Amino acid sequence: xxxxxxxxxxxxxxxxxxxxxxxxxxxxxxxxxxxxxxxxxxxxxxxxxxxxxxxxxxxxxxxxxxxxxxxxxxxxxxxxxxxxxxxxxxxxxxxxxxxxxxxxxxxxxxxxxxxxxxxxxxxxxxxxxxxxxxxxxxxxxxxxxxxxxxxxxxxxxxxxxxxxxxxxxxxxx
Amino acid sequence: xxxxxxxxxxxxxxxxxxxxxxxxxxxxxxxxxxxxxxxxxxxxxxxxxxxxxxxxxxxxxxxxxxxxxxxxxxxxxxxxxxxxxxxxxxxxxxxxxxxxxxxxxxxxxxxxxxxxxxxxxxxxxxxxxxxxxxxxxxxxxxxxxxxxxxxxxxxxxxxxxxxxxxxxxxxxxxxxxxxxxxxxxxxxxxxxxxxxxxxxxxxxxxxxxxxxxxxxxxxxxxxxxxxxxxxxxxxxxxxxxxxxxxxxxxxxxxxxxxxxxxxxxxxxxxxxxxxxxxxxxxxxxxxxxxxxxxxxxxxxxxxxxxxxxxxxxxxxxxxxxxxxxxxxxxxxxxxxxxxxxxxxxxxxxxxxxxxxxxxxxxxxxxxxxxxxxxxxxxxxxxxxxxxxxxxxxxxxxxxxxxxxxxxxxxxxxxxxxxxxxxxxxxxxxxxxxxxxxxxxxxxxxxxxxxxxxxxxxxxxxxxxxxxxxxxxxxxxxxxxxxxxxxxxxxxxxxxxxxxxxxxxxxxxxxxx
Numbered sequence: 001x002x003x004x005x006x007x008x009x010x011x012x013x014x015x016x017x018x019x020x021x022x023x024x025x026x027x028x029x030x031x032x033x034x035x036x037x038x039x040x041x042x043x044x045x046x047x048x049x050x051x052x053x054x055x056x057x058x059x060x061x062x063x064x065x066x067x068x069x070x071x072x073x074x075x076x077x078x079x080x081x082x083x084x085x086x087x088x089x090x091x092x093x094x095x096x097x098x099x100x101x102x103x104x105x106x107x108x109x110x111x112x113x114x115x116x117x118x119x120x121x122x123x124x125x126x127x128x129x130x131x132x133x134x135x136x137x138x139x140x141x142x143x144x145x146x147x148x149x150x151x152x153x154x155x156x157x158x159x160x161x162x163x164x165x166x167x168x169x170x171x172x173x
Numbered sequence: 174x175x176x177x178x179x180x181x182x183x184x185x186x187x188x189x190x191x192x193x194x195x196x197x198x199x200x201x202x203x204x205x206x207x208x209x210x211x212x213x214x215x216x217x218x219x220x221x222x223x224x225x226x227x228x229x230x231x232x233x234x235x236x237x238x239x240x241x242x243x244x245x246x247x248x249x250x251x252x253x254x255x256x257x258x259x260x261x262x263x264x265x266x267x268x269x270x271x272x273x274x275x276x277x278x279x280x281x282x283x284x285x286x287x288x289x290x291x292x293x294x295x296x297x298x299x300x301x302x303x304x305x306x307x308x309x310x311x312x313x314x315x316x317x318x319x320x321x322x323x324x325x326x327x328x329x330x331x332x333x334x335x336x337x338x339x340x341x342x343x344x345x346x347x348x349x350x351x352x353x354x355x356x357x358x359x360x361x362x363x364x365x366x367x368x369x370x371x372x373x374x375x376x377x378x379x380x381x382x383x384x385x386x387x388x389x390x391x392x393x394x395x396x397x398x399x400x401x402x403x404x405x406x407x408x409x410x411x412x413x414x415x416x417x418x419x420x421x422x423x424x425x426x427x428x429x430x431x432x433x434x435x436x437x438x439x440x441x442x443x444x445x446x447x448x449x450x451x452x453x454x455x456x457x458x459x460x461x462x463x464x465x466x467x468x469x470x471x472x473x474x475x476x477x478x479x480x481x482x483x484x485x486x487x488x489x490x491x492x493x494x495x496x497x498x499x500x501x502x503x504x505x506x507x508x509x510x511x512x513x514x515x516x517x518x519x520x521x522x523x524x525x526x527x528x529x530x531x532x533x534x535x536x537x538x539x540x541x542x543x544x545x546x547x548x549x550x551x552x553x554x555x556x557x558x559x560x561x562x563x564x565x566x567x568x569x570x571x572x573x574x575x576x577x578x579x580x581x582x583x584x585x586x587x588x589x590x591x592x593x594x595x596x597x598x599x600x601x602x603x604x605x606x607x608x609x610x611x612x613x614x615x616x617x618x619x620x621x622x623x624x625x626x627x628x629x630x631x632x633x634x635x636x637x638x639x640x641x642x643x644x645x646x647x648x649x650x651x652x653x654x655x656x657x658x659x660x661x662x663x664x665x666x667x668x669x670x671x672x673x674x675x676x677x678x679x680x681x682x683x684x685x
Contacts, residue, residue, distance in 0.1 A: 006359075025345070030337055037344050044351045051359035074358065077307055081351060084314045091321055092340060095333060102330045108341070109334045111407045 003054040010050050017043030030096035030106040034089055041085040045078045174223040178232040178247045180216045181255055181298035185209050189291035196284035203270050206287045210263045210294060217256040224252045225648065229655075229665035231304065231673065239666050239673025240365045244304035248662055249652035250501060251301040254430055257505045258301070260634065261422045261512050262294050264627035268516055269415035271623035285322065293319035293419070300427050304666055306354055306364040309431065313350065313395070317343050320424060323416045324408065331411050339408035346394035353387035360384065367666035370438045370659055378442070385440040389449075392435065396428025398486055399456035402479045406463065409478075410471035410528075414519025417471065421478050422512030426504055429485045433500065436489050437656040447580065449490035454584045457483030457591040464598040470518050470528045473602055477554060477595055478511055484569055484591075487584055491572050497653035499568030502646060506553075506561040506638050513550040513631035517543070520624060521606060526616040530602060534611030542625060544607045550632045551603060555596035561638035566592060568646070 017039050024036025052074030057064040059072040096106040103109075110118075188209030195201045223230055229248035233239055247255070269286070296316030303309040321343070325336035358364055360380055361372040373381055390401070397405040405425070409417050436449075460480025467473040485507070488500025518528060524540050525533045537544045549560075556562040566588065573585040638645060655661045668674050 025341070033341055037341075037348070040348050041351075044348060044355060047352065048355040048358070051355045073364075074355075077354070077358075080307070080311065084311075084318075087318060088314075088321075088344060091318065092344075095325060095337060095340065098325075098328045099333050099337065102328075102333060108337045111338070113407070 005054075006050050007054065010046055014043045014047045014050070017046065028107045030092060030099060030108060033108070034092045034096065037092070038085065038089060041081065045081055048074045048078045048081070174219070174227070175230045175232050177216050177219050177223065178230050178245050178302060179234070181213045181259070182245075182295050182302065184212050184216075185291040185295040185298070189288040189295065192291060193285075193288040196288075199273070199284070202284070202287040203273075206266055206291055207263070207270070209291060210259065210266055213294065213298065214256075214259040214263055217252065217259045220247050220252040221256055223247075224249050225651070228661055231665050233673050233675040236675045238675035239304075239668075240363055240368045240671070242675065243308050244365060244367070244666050244673060245302045245308075246304035246366075246662065246666060247302055248665075249648065249655055250430075250433065253501065253505060253648065253652065254301045254426070255298060257508050258294075258297050258423050258426075261508055261631065262290075262297075262419065264631050265415045265419045265422075265512065265516070266290065268418075268519075268624055268627040269413075271621055271626070272415065272519075286326065289319045289322045290419075292316075293323065297423055297427055301430060304366050306357065306366060306369065310347070310350055310354060313427070313431075314347060316424065316427065317347065320420060324412045324420070326413060326416065335408040335411040338404055342394060342404040346391050349387060349394070350391035353384060353391060356387065357384050365666070366434070366438055367663040368671070370441075370663055373439055378444075381440065381442070382444050385435075385445055388435055388439075389432065389445065392428050392431045393452070394428075395425065396432060396486075397425050397456075397479050397482055398452050399459045399479070399483070402456065402460065402482070405479055406472055406475040409475045410469070414515065414522065418512045418515035418519065421475065421515050422508045425478065425482055426485075426508055429482065429489075429500075429504055432486070433489055433497070433656070436492070437497065438659060438662065441659070443492050446490050446492050449486055450580050450584055453483045453487035453490055454580075454587045455483075456480065456486060457584075457587050461591045461594040461598065465594055465601075467598075468530045470521060470530060470533075470602050470606065471515070473530075473598060474511070474514050474518060477598060480591055480595065481507055481511070481554070484566065484588060487588065488569050488572065491569075491576050491581065493572060493575060494650065494653045494657055495568065495575055496572035497656060498646065498649040499565060499572055501649040501652055502561075502568060502638075503565035505645070505649075506565045506635065509631050509638070510550045510553050510562065510635045513628055513635060514547075514554065516628035516631065517547045517550065520620055520628060521547070523620045523624075524615065525606070525611075530605040532612060533606040534609040535607075535615065536611075537607035539615060540620075546625065546628055546632055547607070548603065550635055551599040553632075553635045555599055556592045557596070559639055561635055561642065564639055564642045564646070 021036045021038075021040030021043060024032045024039065027033060027036070052071040056070035057068045059069045099106045188205050192202045192205045195205065220230065224247055229246055231239075231247075232245045234243045234245060236242070269290075293316050296312050296314075296319055299312030299315060300309055301312075303312050321336065321340050324339055325332050354364065357369070357373075360376050361369060363369055363372060373384075394401045394404075409420055412420065457480050460476050460478075460483060464473050464476035464480060467476060481503075484503050485500045488496045488503060491497070520543055521533065521536065522528045524543060525536055527533060553560040553562045556566045570585050570588060573581045573588070666673055
């Protein structure tokens with residue numbers, strides 16, 4: 001049998017990768033988030049390698065003693081995980097680019113509900129009833145103060161508004 | 174009849190490729206999708222009969238025997254889930270086709286819609302059929318990647334906003350799942366579910382608890398169990414109506430299915446049953462209180478979705494046969510009803526021009542068919558007798574009383590309260606959308622009859638579940654009995670003691 005004791009160096013590498021990844025995941029900018037997700041995924045891939053034990057011989061019957069073969073399964077799983085992560089990273093990057101096209105930044109915006117509550121707190125009108133006439137989530141959210149909206153719109157990249165953006169604008173005027 | 178098992182995964186994937194090749198011809202694409210999903214539906218019906226009469230069906234992919242290769246397993250539970258999901262997927266597809274025809278394909282303008290939808294269906298089927306933990310992960314990733322594309326379809330500002338939250342939360346839950354897979358492999362040396370159910374009993378209880386918590390976290394995010402549910406009501410309502418409907422119906426239930434599988438096959442010592450029951454109680458109450466506070470019909474329905482996940486988790490946490498059986502029944506009921514309601518919400522949006530309850534009104538006068546179509550599944554959701562929601566809830570409450578612990582009784586009371594508040598929430602929506610005077614004039618009617626059809630089928634199916642309630646409960650009882658006994662599943666996968674059918678000459682070092 002190959003040595004199955006976990007390698008301390010690799011374990012520390014996993015810890016550092018996942019730790020930094022979590023830190024980046026908590027950021028607002030999508031590009032930082034995706035770096036964070038990639039770091040965590042790489043950390044998990046290393047974890048998977050630890051699960052397979054120490055390095056051994058090639059896992060081909062006849063190429064050496066069976067007892068010294070490396071476990072091929074974790075490597076196959078790591079390969080699959082890398083491919084999946086590649087695809088998802090590409091998708092999130094595209095989404096970040098689209099967000100930058102639309103808003104001039106790639107930051108994750110506030111939840112509609114959060115913005116409504118923030119706005120109410122600002123007005124000091126927390127005790128008003130939820131189904132008061134004239135509360136429209138989309139309009140209120142559009143008017144609400146939001147730190148991600150401070151950045152001026154970058155022109156020249158064709159800020160194409162979607163159908164819903166027009167809708168909100170129309171309702172406001 | 175084992176050749177039936179891989180078809181629900183293979184057929185949609187091949188069809189997705191074909192549909193992508195036909196991306197310039199939307200009508201051909203539509204025909205391909207309908208044909209593929211009809212085949213899946215037929216296969217699912219076949220699987221129900223085969224698994225009910227002959228026991229679990231196992232396919233060892235590539236002829237590699239079970240713990241070495243990947244096994245696809247169809248048992249009673251997965252066959253039922255496949256059948257319900259196939260019906261829902263087909264109905265929603267027909268709905269979106271009708272919508273596309275009505276809008277000159279502006280509703281779903283992108284050529285990518287059909288291929289992605291088919292990939293989603295393959296991912297869902299793969300998750301239901303997988304007999305291997307890593308393959309389950311792959312199934313989840315397939316359906317998640319497809320759901321990312323569908324949720325951000327068209328890339329409008331609002332959808333990108335909602336999509337980025339959904340994508341990041343999903344990525345996090347996948348990472349948690351992957352970490353638990355690595356740790357389970359390190360602890361047991363296998364990922365085959367049948368073999369895991371034997372080996373997990375042999376490891377240290379403390380380690381087992383850690384593994385269970387890790388897995389449960391990953392699945393609970395997907396199933397939207399409180400306190401991991403906050404992402405759902407914000408992201409679902411922004412997608413196109415058919416997409417929201419299929420997400421609401423299916424995606425959370427895949428998480429619930431994974432929790433059922435894990436609690437009955439892998440971690441049977443009931444170490445987290447109390448925690449799960451608390452989660453169920455809180456999910457029900459917090460979800461429904463959120464629903465009561467909403468004034469947008471899609472958001473309201475999203476909150477009821479979260480709330481009713483609590484019922485299923487409650488059934489699982491009871492860990493007795495009645496509880497499991499009712500939970501499975503409830504999953505089947507809830508998939509159809511929730512999807513029907515979201516489809517109707519889409520119709521309301523077309524007819525009334527908005528989903529805000531403040532702006533809607535008078536629909537009862539101008540669209541009586543729509544009123545009935547909303548009323549039936551809404552009452553079904555609230556659990557008014559004699560509909561299937563009532564039967565599901567009665568089963569769960571009975572199972573809770575059977576257990577009789579103070580927490581179970583409290584959750585039974587919570588369930589009753591949730592049911593009542595659901596009734597309040599949907600009746601409020603019903604009154605405001607259909608009976609109050611419309612504050613503004615309604616836009617003209619642009620809803621084609623063909624969009625009503627699929628929604629009506631699903632609403633009727635929810636009622637039909639009550640008509641066939643006896644046989645269906647008989648079936649779910651048998652499924653729950655199988656799950657608790659474990660032996661039908663494990664024996665079907667590992668035919669020769671520790672190996673399945675197929676090729677794998679043990680060449681010395683034999684640890685799977």
